[in-house]
Amino acid sequence: MGASTYEYRGLEKEITPPEGRLGVLLPGMGAVSSTLIAGVHLVSAGLAHPLGSVTQMARIRLGKRDNPSYPLIREFVPLADLKDLVFGGWDIFPDNCYQSALTCGVIDKTTLQAVKEDLEAIKPWPAVFDHSFVKKLSGPNVKQAASKMELAEQVMRDIEDFKRRKGLDRLVMCWCGSTEAYQDVNTHPAFQTIESLEDALKENAAVIPPSMIYAYAAISMGIPYANGSPNLSADVPALVALAAQNRVPIAGKDFKTGQTLIKTIIAPGLKARMLGLSGWFSSNILGNRDGEVLDDPQSFRSKEVTKGSVLDSILQGDLYPELYGDFYHKIRIEYYPPRGDAKEGWDNIDIRGWLDQPMQLKIDFLCRDSILAAPVALDVILFLDLARRAGMSGIQEWLSFYFKSPMCRPDLTPVNDLFAQDKKLRNTLRIIRGEEVIDHSGLDYYEDAD
Amino acid sequence: MGASTYEYRGLEKEITPPEGRLGVLLPGMGAVSSTLIAGVHLVSAGLAHPLGSVTQMARIRLGKRDNPSYPLIREFVPLADLKDLVFGGWDIFPDNCYQSALTCGVIDKTTLQAVKEDLEAIKPWPAVFDHSFVKKLSGPNVKQAASKMELAEQVMRDIEDFKRRKGLDRLVMCWCGSTEAYQDVNTHPAFQTIESLEDALKENAAVIPPSMIYAYAAISMGIPYANGSPNLSADVPALVALAAQNRVPIAGKDFKTGQTLIKTIIAPGLKARMLGLSGWFSSNILGNRDGEVLDDPQSFRSKEVTKGSVLDSILQGDLYPELYGDFYHKIRIEYYPPRGDAKEGWDNIDIRGWLDQPMQLKIDFLCRDSILAAPVALDVILFLDLARRAGMSGIQEWLSFYFKSPMCRPDLTPVNDLFAQDKKLRNTLRIIRGEEVIDHSGLDYYEDAD
């Protein structure tokens, strides 16, 4: 590909360097948050490796295959250093981060000792909570206010105090709380414009979930916001508009970790080979708080929606009615306490090949929920901070790689194929740095183009 | 991407239309060949669907995501019609193709009835066979000659007779025979130049396996050649040079079907997410003739080599020593008669995530060897015929998608990632038709480039 013909030239960015400290705001300080925070401290201390994190581990190919270079992504684009991260958050339980990490049981006690002091210093602020959105939980550490707008203002004050007290240069918020009851974006006119949302907040409308209050607070303050759950949160026209108006990058929704990660790896493979699909049955067993919350049908419904749509989007049944026009997709999440945070995703996939012959693919993923989610949260936080410094705002579709249900421009179909997402992320980085994109064609190695 | 800046312009091709009949030459008429032939007849008769075949089923996206079109690949590039295929082949057993299909048991008898006459008419010519390369088999239908060059000449005469008798316009050869004992390309100087190879053929050198004799015959006659097995066959400098000299497209080697297909789907996913790998144990049980042949350690060694290298190539342990520098990869193929052509590939994958925590991914693929291989053979045959008509010659790396051990330019690293291979294939088709490539970046949907 000749440099002179490079067509993405106008998308190269000036990027402000990541100087000073980056405050990381976490609504929900359970298993994911405590694993993230403990992990960042352990990695910074050289006591563990940040596996699973693209920002910390991955390299990016530049140049052609016969003369490539492979810089680390974190050297290719200027990312905040782990040592500069400062964590704060909210939770309905008052446990400090060390206690929370112990309770979750993701990291063993011996390992946690090394960062005990750091974790003990992190105590959650009282949370915005609404039992009608999370039926299976209740806790004492919650905010009280006359209206949801006042709750949002309390959250903003928490943030301002935190910023001032810790001397922070920049902030990012990332929702790591529970899955709320399912809501369609069209549920209520309140979600459609900035004004209608603000009115509803003031009027304390029942339709507004806690996660949307946090998102409103962050975006109002110009703070990048990511949503790691299937909650509506920032995924409504009102908040997309507010993000555009305030030049704030946002990303979501629902971290792609265990079974759906595997699903978006396997499905593109089956489709590439034009293997038909008759059915896909997915069962999950897990025993952590997440499993408990999802034992409520309304919360499960939220998860089911984000998990369910990926196959349709990848397989394009409308284009391929004989292959993917009529498969049966069923997803189950089962609360199973013996496993704790360890999780097992079992998939049975009924496929069809040449002459319509049936075959079966079975996948058993013995994984760990928070171990998969923590590096995803870290990457999203660091890339949103990068986007902010690069002057990018609104929906960051190039971060689709990290989400079960990626936000995108309303007239586009979301991309769920992990490999298309991966190329999108990497080519976006290449483009904003003025490097050539990679398209894997390669015919030019064998024949000279003009 | 602006059309005016299109940088692959010089690689667009004039393609001769696929008029007349295409002869398909198959050394080895066992399970894969008979499933292919019966299938093509059943599909042509409207009695079954060609699932698993990209040339028959797949569409290709053209244009941008907000205004795409999705033509069928077989309409986007001019491919031979299934009705124009005429099959011929060689085998050490004299059974006609109907008998062979019955014996293999891949397609049930009732279904086979509909194409019985067509299949019975296909009788294998006596094969070039050398027991020292395939220890577990022997059969009566074999050629006798004073030298391997004379064997090659007998093969050429079979082809010429076939072409004349059937009134064929063009030909393609695709090796569907057994796995031969392992040979390194550097085993012998005979493999290095056209002259040394021809001398060795005349001198009846023991080092030359049957599959290489077929490849030599085809390429000498200007016939595109594909190699569906791990045999050296055409993958030696001498035959690559002969292909270049005769302007013949070639492709290989070892059809990527069951477990390795899955491996090259999963491994890129793990790597995209920077999940570390501690070990990958792959066991296969199968009961067909292929399984019997691979019960011989020398034949297994050939298979082990093509199956084994894919992980190293995808994971790049040299770039990622902490993640992939030291994983244990073990492959087993077990002959297990109760299964017949049905095959089971069981993979256990030991991975590591955030803070080095271990997780396990287990995959059980209840597949069918020939059902997966037949459409791959069909695609490779049709695409090689296309390449020939488009004036493309030598190694067709864009067909890597179909092979466990893709041939490529010696100074390049082969691409084993199924998704990079898929993009390579599709972008190559776009390029030779003068369409824009797709790179999945997408930032331009959100920000206008200059």
Add this chain to the structure above:
Amino acid sequence: MGASTYEYRGLEKEITPPEGRLGVLLPGMGAVSSTLIAGVHLVSAGLAHPLGSVTQMARIRLGKRDNPSYPLIREFVPLADLKDLVFGGWDIFPDNCYQSALTCGVIDKTTLQAVKEDLEAIKPWPAVFDHSFVKKLSGPNVKQAASKMELAEQVMRDIEDFKRRKGLDRLVMCWCGSTEAYQDVNTHPAFQTIESLEDALKENAAVIPPSMIYAYAAISMGIPYANGSPNLSADVPALVALAAQNRVPIAGKDFKTGQTLIKTIIAPGLKARMLGLSGWFSSNILGNRDGEVLDDPQSFRSKEVTKGSVLDSILQGDLYPELYGDFYHKIRIEYYPPRGDAKEGWDNIDIRGWLDQPMQLKIDFLCRDSILAAPVALDVILFLDLARRAGMSGIQEWLSFYFKSPMCRPDLTPVNDLFAQDKKLRNTLRIIRGEEVIDHSGLDYYEDAD
């Protein structure tokens, strides 16, 4: 064991020979019944083997290990010959047995041809049906009557007609219909005495399910009755009393076929080795009518109860609180149409060993519902006929081997361990024939007893 000391002498039976024809009455003529009937005809014609049937295939050891004999069970005790079975039944769909077998898809069409005529001749009588007990089904072939007692009388007339028309010597009824909504035996006083039940039948009490009406009809007529489903049916004090009064042998309930069969194989093994249990998660996917019926929570509840109690009964958590006092047992049945009658039972078992170390056992059973159930139905039918001819009446606990929730004397704990059940069945046969029981002790082979 010295013959002179044989302590079961009084339990030896006079057994009337199985002369004449045995009528088999089947309420419910879906997958299980049609597979049973087609199978009996195929086996009688020498076209298939009755695998899975103890009455047809099994041998029984007599004598000591150093001089044993192994007669076939069907020669050791006088059982009805398959050729003497005559089938009749009821169903809410009017399809004859051939059509029903085709629809169910258990046996392939080619095989069914051989017995087509026999099966077509079997047309179901209109069924007793009550939609409130089976929410997911409805069909046109149903009886109408003023009361449930009249429905029972219609059933009795069907039976009398059948017996006379076919010239039958003896009859057995075996419920092979759908699972009804859950009912506790104590739900209603109507279930407690013969009188209260007869009153309730006359008063058309809503609490009486169809399966109980069939059971009442059979037992009233002196016909042995077996219950292959989890329905209450004959498992109420009123019908146990009626069976005793009429000297009718009865057995139930819920055929032990797929996952529960495996569970009662594995659990006794874990217990024998004193391996602790933390959790047992069982998921099933199946796509036949049974799966559809169980998609209704009330019908599922019936199944859950019979499936659920086996572990408690086998593991004796009260005796072993450290091992089995607190395990988590969860059962799921998922309707999954791509599988049809083929069924997959997936079990994850979390166990603990020496020093409380956790281990996991995972079982994936790719089975076929009706293929497992049909021989169980056959055995139960033939053994009940034997019991009748041997003068045995009331609950036949020795047939526990075949049931998920075995009926037994109320003051005894049911035996669910498959191996204890197997020994119970075989030693019962030995006892009624006056042979010595086998207790596996064997010390006498090494040391002489006095």
Add this chain to the structure above:
Amino acid sequence: MGASTYEYRGLEKEITPPEGRLGVLLPGMGAVSSTLIAGVHLVSAGLAHPLGSVTQMARIRLGKRDNPSYPLIREFVPLADLKDLVFGGWDIFPDNCYQSALTCGVIDKTTLQAVKEDLEAIKPWPAVFDHSFVKKLSGPNVKQAASKMELAEQVMRDIEDFKRRKGLDRLVMCWCGSTEAYQDVNTHPAFQTIESLEDALKENAAVIPPSMIYAYAAISMGIPYANGSPNLSADVPALVALAAQNRVPIAGKDFKTGQTLIKTIIAPGLKARMLGLSGWFSSNILGNRDGEVLDDPQSFRSKEVTKGSVLDSILQGDLYPELYGDFYHKIRIEYYPPRGDAKEGWDNIDIRGWLDQPMQLKIDFLCRDSILAAPVALDVILFLDLARRAGMSGIQEWLSFYFKSPMCRPDLTPVNDLFAQDKKLRNTLRIIRGEEVIDHSGLDYYEDAD
């Protein structure tokens, strides 16, 4: 069963109480031994539970089902108390037991701290070792002597010193060393009589493996001997005769732990239900020293023989040719270092049911080698000590429950069915204590015998 007719009366035993200390002699102090020793200390200290041990955890039912009692086995028969066990052993590596336990990695370091001192005090004596029997290992801590008889005498001196030094009352030896190269019992006349064996020991015959030298030493000294490996060891006529002559109880061979344990649970279940078997494929992956030793084909062969015969013995293919006359049984053990002592046994079982329909059962056992073996070793040791005190000698077939390849009287077929073995063990205990055996018949609960 009436007490007056009890026919095993003569087999009741006088049992000497287990007073004083019991020395436990362990040739091989690797993973199994160190896990056993550490575990006994941890359990004695109340820091862990002896799960998996019948002697420590199990109860035994006495009396009839309507009035049973369930004493603990260790209270029903007089067993040595764990606090009275004193361990000693031999190994080719000089590491003390604490170091060995750390290296094996079965028990985590934190847990081991509590018993560190006890374990450090146990240092292995130099071992009898012969590289030709264990190709994959070599170590420095080995005995030197002019003949194998002298090696045996050195072992006896170690034992005498140990007994005197520790003030031991009784001793038991249990082989916990590596698997030796395969030998058939008929390999050599030396194995046939006491005299021929002693001559061969003196003549230093190559055919005598180390494990036989230990067995000879123990049995000569009147010490009960158990063999936890597939080695020939005591399983030769010469040593069986010596055991009889010296009134020593012996037991073997090859602890039944992971996959074979499951196999002898599942196979009796399939057979009880007369389900046919087409094939059984068993693969194991493990990464400990045991896995490394079995990577040698000769050692593997020993294991294959003991693992392989269980199916034939349970299924009786001669009696059931249609069901079990021609199944394909294949066993693989794969050294796979990523797993360490954790082990995975994967079984695929191809079965056939009603009308010969195929089904599949797949079992994945994520187990831990030494965690399963340690309690088996403990039970065998304690029961052999019991046998000795009860005056029982020679082969203790009632301990078959613990072995892959149980020793038994040459004219009897070994019993491999775990449930028959379990009944044998329990009824033997009942018999020697004068309690009634249990035969599971139960007809007497329903009908009165004379």
